[in-house]
Amino acid sequence: MRTALQILLHGAAILFLTLLSQLGGLAWVLALPFRRRRVVFFAGFAAIYAALSVTAAWVAPTFGRVPMACGAEGPLRIASPVYCLLNRHYGTPELAAVLNDLSRDMTRRHPDATVQLLDANFPFFDGFPLLPHLSHADGRKADVALFYLDPDGAPGPALRSPLGYFAFEDGPTDCPPRRLTLRWDLAWLQPLWRDLSLDRVRTRDLLALLAADERVGRIFVEPHLRATLDIDRPTFGFQGCRAARHDDHIHLQLK
Numbered sequence: 001m002r003t004a005l006q007i008l009l010h011g012a013a014i015l016f017l018t019l020l021s022q023l024g025g026l027a028w029v030l031a032l033p034f035r036r037r038r039v040v041f042f043a044g045f046a047a048i049y050a051a052l053s054v055t056a057a058w059v060a061p062t063f064g065r066v067p068m069a070c071g072a073e074g075p076l077r078i079a080s081p082v083y084c085l086l087n088r089h090y091g092t093p094e095l096a097a098v099l100n101d102l103s104r105d106m107t108r109r110h111p112d113a114t115v116q117l118l119d120a121n122f123p124f125f126d127g128f129p130l131l132p133h134l135s136h137a138d139g140r141k142a143d144v145a146l147f148y149l150d151p152d153g154a155p156g157p158a159l160r161s162p163l164g165y166f167a168f169e170d171g172p173t174d175c176p177p178r179r180l181t182l183r184w185d186l187a188w189l190q191p192l193w194r195d196l197s198l199d200r201v202r203t204r205d206l207l208a209l210l211a212a213d214e215r216v217g218r219i220f221v222e223p224h225l226r227a228t229l230d231i232d233r234p235t236f237g238f239q240g241c242r243a244a245r246h247d248d249h250i251h252l253q254l255k
């Protein structure tokens with residue numbers, strides 16, 4: 001009975017870590033020979049996971065994806081080290097070029113502007129989604145953070161939420177409230193976020209630059225945010241009412 005429960009728990013851990021970081025499940029499997037002593041097991045898991053993650057950064061380019069923003073030089077920054085720790089910062093070389101060009105162009109317009117990368121893609125395998133983003137499965141999609149003003153009203157690097165997600169800008173929507181949907185409102189979380197206002201100037205310029213890039217095929221941003229920012233382009237799209245809201249971040253995908 002105990003063995004069956006252990007197998008179940010290990011299976012759940014392997015599944016969860018694979019979905020979270022792609023390589024975590026494999027690291028757990030490789031650490032299983034040390035499972036008799038818990039401290040040794042977790043130390044072994046951490047060491048194996050670190051080794052796999054470092055190796056992925058070297059090997060992924062062979063499979064058509066490169067690491068982005070983590071420790072790299074240049075104006076593109078990762079919004080949180082969590083994304084790097086979980087191997088969620090990979091993309092095709094073309095996506096990396098688009099994001100680096102975007103960051104450079106933003107810095108030219110606004111020397112204080114840093115484009116912050118959120119979830120991108122895992123290092124390996126087309127068709128392996130980076131949950132909860134079902135479409136981030138081919139190395140050609142990425143999310144970037146909105147820009148905010150500091151409490152004193154000056155343009156700043158701070159984000160409203162630690163990971164750059166789920167701090168929604170309120171606005172009208174045609175989507176009916178539904179229970180079974182990925183369009184989370186997470187109302188209970190909203191009071192926890194920093195009370196920063198959207199930097200309309202820099203966010204608008206970011207959208208304009210993205211829309212002007214011919215390599216970018218689609219940009220998801222909530223309709224009410226487009227109206228507030230007074231910007232519309234043919235590449236702007238709405239993800240639909242069953243997918244995640246896009247008034248806490250911007251989603252872009254290559255053609």
Ligand SMILES: [Zn+2]
Pocket residue numbers: 133136141142143250251252
């Ligand atoms: Zn996205």
